[in-house]
Amino acid sequence: MLPLQILLFALAAPLLNGWVDMLRARLQNRRGPSPLQPWRNLRRLFAKEPVVPHTASWLFRMAPYVMFAATLLASSALPMLTVQTPLASVTDVLVLTGFLTLARVALMIGSLDPGTAFGGLGASRELMLSALAEPTLLLGLFSLAMTAHSSNLAVLVGHLLDTGMMLRPSFLFTLLALLMVAGVENGRLPADNTTTHLELTMVHEAMVLEWSGRHLALVEWSGHMKLLFYGILLADLFAPWGLADHASPAMLALALLCLMGKLAALGVVLALTEALLPKMRLFRAPGMLNLAFLLAVLGLFSHVILEHNP
């Protein structure tokens, strides 16, 4: 069961990115690549010989593997199709964010290691953004955890499924905060641009410049997986309907269909925001993350004020 979920996750991750890219191209009146394009890129990169700068140490070569493994581990604990995943009992939201942080630290150390200007620039920018985004993510997840009285993701999602559809003001605030965080963490507009190669605006792209071959493939693949991770996290927390409560084939097929529908819808939202919003000046991005943090705080407040009846 667990190897199947991990395999499905890893294989599906590039498709989500391809879907968003295609939608974005359509919105800009271009035909755009097929959703399979990230897959083809990965295949080609894996076939190529990796080139390592002569100033780089073993950290540079290790970083892609650490990043890939940490992202995959984080995603293996997500309730993807069923609530009861084998790893569910030991993973709570703190562990998940910890894995994501490990992946990010590996990426930043690897990009700093060759000693090029771009790597340092990208890493410092990424550090600035993630230092502001991560507390927001944690705070948002905590205010959701207060509803279920547990910070375990499986218990949280199970609680949400049990209580059914409810209008919770704290979820509205937290959804907005987490959407902003997810955008920033995945290097999406308006904070960062995945397609840019202009040094004034690059954040994530500046960090991955030195890698090539299978190293670059792993880094890109973990980027795809991170996007899918956030997509499934948002779908689980704010629209958990359709998740299977026991692992029968029919239920799992239904859950897969539901998940695909939710992710496709989320992709449309992401592509629309990317098509409509202009790139933000780098030093205005902390302002946006401030707002996200404030929304998370307000989510906490509105849980206490409006939902917790004394």
Add this chain to the structure above:
Amino acid sequence: MTSMPLAEQGVAFLAGLVLLTSFVLLSQTRLVPVIYACAIQGMCVALVALLRGIVDGRGELLVSALLTFALKGLCIPWMLDRQLDRLALHRSAEVLDHQGLVLFSGAALVVFSYWVVLPLAQMASSIHGSVIMVSLAVVLLGLLMMVVRHQAMAQVVGFMAMENGLFLAAVAATGGMPLVVELGIAFDVLLAMVLFGIFFLHIRENIDSMDVDRLSALTEESGVVEKQWP
């Protein structure tokens, strides 16, 4: 929360939306979205009154909800929008100083109103005690907006947000004021809007800007003169 009837969930959700729009008002620098946010806030407040009227089965609350929806959700935003057109302010954006500080003092105001209203809310049995907390917070946030904004138009919107908070408090605490009082207040607010419109034009004529901070200088040249002889 799990034991709450659907109408109370709706009220709680709408109260959350009202609080959210208050923060949107506080953080948004462009005037057109500010007016839209004000309109949404007015509509949410009217919907709270509507829900309460339906649940309690009181006709006059429905009338007052409809009146609020028409006035605060549609009429006043439309008037403000027309003023923007007339003053050619559609594209103006204000530079807010210390935006992070302002937003977090807004959050502190929410905590303050929670602390003030908590004994009252513990006596009330339903969600409406909590809604009073939100309405006090909305009033204070409107006040904060009037303090930190320099734009006359934005200050008027802050005033409208305060009025929304008061209406929300009235609906939550007492089930709405008597209809006569309600009608009187509604037309007072409308009259205030007309007066504000006249004031806008006067301010514009006299100082050629909508930045009310410039009203504190006695003449156009006074600032320059002081700089020459420090």
